[in-house]
Amino acid sequence: MCRLLLCAFFALCLAGRAHAQDGGPPEQDADVGESQALGVTTDAGLLDGSAREPPAEAAAATPAEVPATQPAEAAAAEPADIASPASDVVVTASRPSSKDRTQDRTLIDGERVRTSARSTVFEVLSQEAADVYVPGRGVGLHGVASGATGGIRIRGLGGSPNTQILVVEDDVPDYQGIFGHPIPDAYVPHLIDEVLVVKGGDSTLYGTNAMGGVVVIRSRWLESEEDGYAVAGDLAAGSYATLRESVSLLGRTGAWDVAAAFTGMKTDGHRQGAGGGDMVGTAALRYRWTPNLRLTLRNKVVHVQGGDPGPVQSPTTDHGFDVWRNTTSMQVAYTRGKARLSLVPYLNLGIHRLYDGFYSRDYVGGATGELKLPLDRAANLLLGVAGEGVGGSVANRITGERPSVRSLGDASVYGQMTLQPFASLGIVLGARGLASSRYGFVPLYKAGARWDLGRGFFFHGRISRNFRRPTMRELYLPYPTANPDLKPEYAQNANAGLGYSSGRVEITCTGYRTEARDLIKYFGVWPAAEVVNIDHIVVHGVEGRVAVRNVGPLSASLSAARQGVGRYTRQNPDAKINFSIDFAQAFAAGFLGANLTGEWVHGLFMADYGRQPIPDVFVMDLAVRYRHTSRQRGMTLEPYLLLRNFLDRSYAYVAGYTMPGFNILLGLKLEI
Amino acid sequence: MSCLHRLAALALAAVMTALAGCDLDYPEIAIVNRTEDSALLKNASFNGCVWNVVLANGVATSPGRCLPGTDRVHFQMLDARAYCQEQAADGTLAGVCSCDGGAAGSRDGGVSEDLTNVVPTWFNYQTVSVKHVSYGRFYLFEITSDDMEPDFSVPGPYGH
Numbered sequence: 001m002c003r004l005l006l007c008a009f010f011a012l013c014l015a016g017r018a019h020a021q022d023g024g025p026p027e028q029d030a031d032v033g034e035s036q037a038l039g040v041t042t043d044a045g046l047l048d049g050s051a052r053e054p055p056a057e058a059a060a061a062t063p064a065e066v067p068a069t070q071p072a073e074a075a076a077a078e079p080a081d082i083a084s085p086a087s088d089v090v091v092t093a094s095r096p097s098s099k100d101r102t103q104d105r106t107l108i109d110g111e112r113v114r115t116s117a118r119s120t121v122f123e124v125l126s127q128e129a130a131d132v133y134v135p136g137r138g139v140g141l142h143g144v145a146s147g148a149t150g151g152i153r154i155r156g157l158g159g160s161p162n163t164q165i166l167v168v169e170d171d172v173p174d175y176q177g178i179f180g181h182p183i184p185d186a187y188v189p190h191l192i193d194e195v196l197v198v199k200g201g202d203s204t205l206y207g208t209n210a211m212g213g214v215v216v217i218r219s220r221w222l223e224s225e226e227d228g229y230a231v232a233g234d235l236a237a238g239s240y241a242t243l244r245e246s247v248s249l250l251g252r253t254g255a256w257d258v259a260a261a262f263t264g265m266k267t268d269g270h271r272q273g274a275g276g277g278d279m280v281g282t283a284a285l286r287y288r289w290t291p292n293l294r295l296t297l298r299n300k301v302v303h304v305q306g307g308d309p310g311p312v313q314s315p316t317t318d319h320g321f322d323v324w325r326n327t328t329s330m331q332v333a334y335t336r337g338k339a340r341l342s343l344v345p346y347l348n349l350g351i352h353r354l355y356d357g358f359y360s361r362d363y364v365g366g367a368t369g370e371l372k373l374p375l376d377r378a379a380n381l382l383l384g385v386a387g388e389g390v391g392g393s394v395a396n397r398i399t400g401e402r403p404s405v406r407s408l409g410d411a412s413v414y415g416q417m418t419l420q421p422f423a424s425l426g427i428v429l430g431a432r433g434l435a436s437s438r439y440g441f442v443p444l445y446k447a448g449a450r451w452d453l454g455r456g457f458f459f460h461g462r463i464s465r466n467f468r469r470p471t472m473r474e475l476y477l478p479y480p481t482a483n484p485d486l487k488p489e490y491a492q493n494a495n496a497g498l499g500y501s502s503g504r505v506e507i508t509c510t511g512y513r514t515e516a517r518d519l520i521k522y523f524g525v526w527p528a529a530e531v532v533n534i535d536h537i538v539v540h541g542v543e544g545r546v547a548v549r550n551v552g553p554l555s556a557s558l559s560a561a562r563q564g565v566g567r568y569t570r571q572n573p574d575a576k577i578n579f580s581i582d583f584a585q586a587f588a589a590g591f592l593g594a595n596l597t598g599e600w601v602h603g604l605f606m607a608d609y610g611r612q613p614i615p616d617v618f619v620m621d622l623a624v625r626y627r628h629t630s631r632q633r634g635m636t637l638e639p640y641l642l643l644r645n646f647l648d649r650s651y652a653y654v655a656g657y658t659m660p661g662f663n664i665l666l667g668l669k670l671e672i
Numbered sequence: 673m674s675c676l677h678r679l680a681a682l683a684l685a686a687v688m689t690a691l692a693g694c695d696l697d698y699p700e701i702a703i704v705n706r707t708e709d710s711a712l713l714k715n716a717s718f719n720g721c722v723w724n725v726v727l728a729n730g731v732a733t734s735p736g737r738c739l740p741g742t743d744r745v746h747f748q749m750l751d752a753r754a755y756c757q758e759q760a761a762d763g764t765l766a767g768v769c770s771c772d773g774g775a776a777g778s779r780d781g782g783v784s785e786d787l788t789n790v791v792p793t794w795f796n797y798q799t800v801s802v803k804h805v806s807y808g809r810f811y812l813f814e815i816t817s818d819d820m821e822p823d824f825s826v827p828g829p830y831g832h
Contacts, residue, residue, distance in 0.1 A: 312717075590677070
C-alpha cells in the first residue's frame with residue numbers, strides 16, 4: 001500500500017514536471033524561504049506579509065493599494081481599504097481572514113504550520129501563542145472519546161469538551177452534530193493558507209460556540225494569476241513506524257481554479273494501543289464567471305482510526321474508534337467595488353463507531369449570507385444572516401440502547417459597523433440577534449477599538465458577549481450522564497493591550513478578563529456523575545509576546561501567559577511560555593533553515609479545585625530543512641528532519657498519558 | 673552537486689541512521705509470578721505495557737517493550753484456593769464440598785443461589801516497590817507476596 005502510494009506520488013510528480021508551464025508557480029528563491037522564518041503575527045500585523053505573494057483570489061476580491069513595506073494584513077483590512085495611502089508599489093492582498101481588526105489575535109502563516117516540528121495543526125497553534133493550550137498524548141493523533149486530547153483552550157475557556165472554541169474552515173463552522181466540537185485530527189497543513197486565532201471569542205460574527213475563541217482556517221489557491229499548476233508531495237517516515245505522506249495539487253486554467261490534497265498518516269504509536277492513522281482528502285473547485293462573480297465548491301473527507309491507550313498504569317489495547325466525516329460546502333461571491341456579497345451553504349456529516357458498541361450518525365447543516373458595504377470613506381457595514389441545524393441518531397449496537405435525541409437549530413441576523421473617524425483610530429461595533437429553537441432569543445454584542453499611536457505603537461481594546469448552546473451529548477446522551485434541562489452558556493470577554501511593531505521588533509502585551517455564566521460542567525464519575533450549569537466563573541490573565549526578526553540569519557520570539565482560573569483548574573494551566581528561534585540562510589540555489597521551539601506549561605491539574613497536580617511540562621523540538629531549487633528543472637527538493645522532544649524529557653499533559661520520548665521524523669518534500 | 677551539498681546529505685543520512693532506531697531501544701520487560709501456588713495473575717501492566725495473559729505461579733510473560741520511566745507493576749490477582757473454598761462452601765461446584773459439610777450436602781436448606789457468586793473476582797494489586805527502567809536494558813520483575821498491595825490508583829478515563 002505504502003509502496004503503491006509512493007510510486008503514484010513520484011509518477012504524479014514526474015508527470016507534473018513534464019507538463020510544467022512557464023506560467024506555473026514562481027520559482028522559490030532562497031530569500032523567500034528566509035522571509036518565512038517567522039510567519040507569525042499578533043496584532044502588530046503580518047511579519048512576513050510583505051514578502052509573500054498573495055493568492056490569486058486577491059485580484060478578483062478586494063485589491064488594496066498599500067506600501068510594500070506595510071504588513072499585508074493591515075493593508076488588506078477594512079480600514080485600510082477606506083484610506084489607502086498612495087504608493088508607487090501595488091501589492092494585491094487577499095481577503096483578510098479577520099473581519100474585525102480590534103480582535104486580539106494571532107495570525108499564523110500556512111508555511112509556518114507546514115514546517116513546524118509539532119505533530120498537529122492545533123499543536124502548532126499552541127506553540128505560537130502562550131494563551132492557547134492544547135494537550136497531546138502521542139505522535140500525531142489526538143483521537144476521539146475517552147482518552148482523546150487535542151481540545152483547544154484559549155484564555156481559560158474551551159478544553160474538554162472542546163465546545164467553547166469554534167473552528168471555522170473556509171467560512172464553514174466545523175464541529176460534530178452530536179458532540180459539538182471539532183475533530184482535532186481533521187486538519188492537515190498542506191492546503192492551509194493561514195490560520196487566524198481570535199482570542200476572546202466573537203459570537204457576534206460566528207454565532208454559537210465562539211465563546212473563548214475562534215480558529216479561522218483559510219485554504220489556499222495557486223499563487224499565480226497565469227494558467228498553470230503546482231504539484232507538491234511530502235513523504236516522511238520516522239520513529240514508531242510512523243509514515244506520513246501527502247500530495248497536493250494547485251491549478252488554474254481559464255476560469256477554473258482547483259486545489260486538492262490527500263494526506264495520510266499511520267503510526268504504531270509510542271506505546272501499546274497508541275497507534276492509529278488518519279486520512280484526509282480535500283478538493284476545491286472554483287469557477288470565475290466574471291472577475292467579480294465566483295462559485296466555489298469544496299468537499300473534505302476525513303477518516304480517523306485509532307484507540308485510547310489508557311493511562312500507563314492501566315493500559316488498554318482494544319479501546320478503538322473509527323470516525324468518518326464529510327463536509328461539503330459551496331460559496332457564491334459577488335464583488336462590486338469594495339462591496340461584497342457572499343452565500344455559503346454547507347453540510348457536515350459524520351459516522352462514529354467506538355469499541356463499546358457506540359454508533360452515531362450526525363449532521364450539521366446551514367447557510368450563511370453576508371453583505372459588506374462601504375458606506376463612505378470612514379465607515380464599512382457588514383450585514384449577515386445565518387441559519388443552522390444539528391441532529392443525528394445514536395445507538396449502542398451491543399446493548400441495543402437507543403437514547404432519544406432531538407434536533408437543535410437556530411437562525412440569526414447580525415451586523416458589524418467599522419468606523420474610522422481618524423486615520424489612526426478604528427472602532428468596531430457589532431450585534432447579533434439569535435433565535436434558538438430551544439432557548440428563544442439570544443442577544444449578543446461587541447465593541448472594540450484600535451488606536452495607532454504612531455511610531456509603531458498601538459492600543460487595542462474589546463468587549464464582547466458570547467454564547468454556546470448545550471450539545472446534544474450534554475442534553476441527551478447518558479455517556480456518562482445527560483441533563484435535558486441545561487441552559488446555554490454565556491461569557492463576557494474583555495481585553496485591552498498595548499503593542500509596538502517595527503520592521504524587526506514586535507512587542508505586545510494584553511490583559512484579559514472573562515466572566516462566564518452557566519458554564520456546563522461534569523462532576524463525579526459514573527454512575528454518580530452529573531452534568532449541570534455552574535453559577536459563574538471569572539478568568540483573568542495577561543499575555544505578552546516579544547519577537548525579533550531577521551537579525552542576520554536569526555529570528556526569535558517569546559510568548560508568555562499567566563492567568564488565574566479560579567476553582568475550575570482541570571486542564572486549565574496557570575502559566576505557559578513558548579519560545580522559538582529560527583535560523584535561515586540562503587545559498588545560491590538553496591536555503592538552509594532550522595527552527596528550535598520550546599514549551600513550558602505550569603500549574604496543570606487533572607481535577608478542579610487545584611487537585612491532582614501534574615508536573616510542569618517542558619519540551620523542545622528542532623526542525624532542520626534544506627531546500628534546493630533547480631531553476632533548470634523547475635523543481636524544488638526539500639529534505640527535512642524533525643527532532644521532537646530532543647532532550648528526551650519525560651512529561652505528560654494528561655496524567656497517565658506519558659508523551660513520547662526523543663523521536664524523529666525524516667522527510668522529503670518535492671515541489672514542481 | 674557541490675561538495676557542500678554532498679556533505680550536507682551525508683550528514684543528514686548519518687543522523688538518520690543513528691537516530692532511526694531510538695524507539696527500538698525501549699527497555700524490554702518481563703513479569704514473573706512468584707507469589708504462591710494458588711495465586712493466578714492476569715493483565716499485568718507496567719508503564720504503558722500490558723500483558724493480557726493469565727500467569728500461574730512461576731510463569732513469566734513474554735518480554736515486552738515498554739516506555740522508559742518509572743512505575744509500579746500493576747496486575748489483577750485471583751486466589752484460586754480461596755475461590756474454591758468459597759464455592760465449595762456455597763455448594764456451587766458439583767461433587768465438591770467443604771470439609772464441614774457446607775451447603776453442598778444440604779442444598780435445599782443451604783445458601784440461596786441468589787446470594788452465591790460463581791464469577792471469580794480478580795482484585796487489583798500493584799507492587800509496593802517502584803521500578804525504574806531505561807533504554808536498552810532487559811528487566812525481569814518478580815511479583816512476590818511480600819511486595820504487593822491493593823491498587824486503588826486506577827484512574828477514570830480522560831477525554832470528551
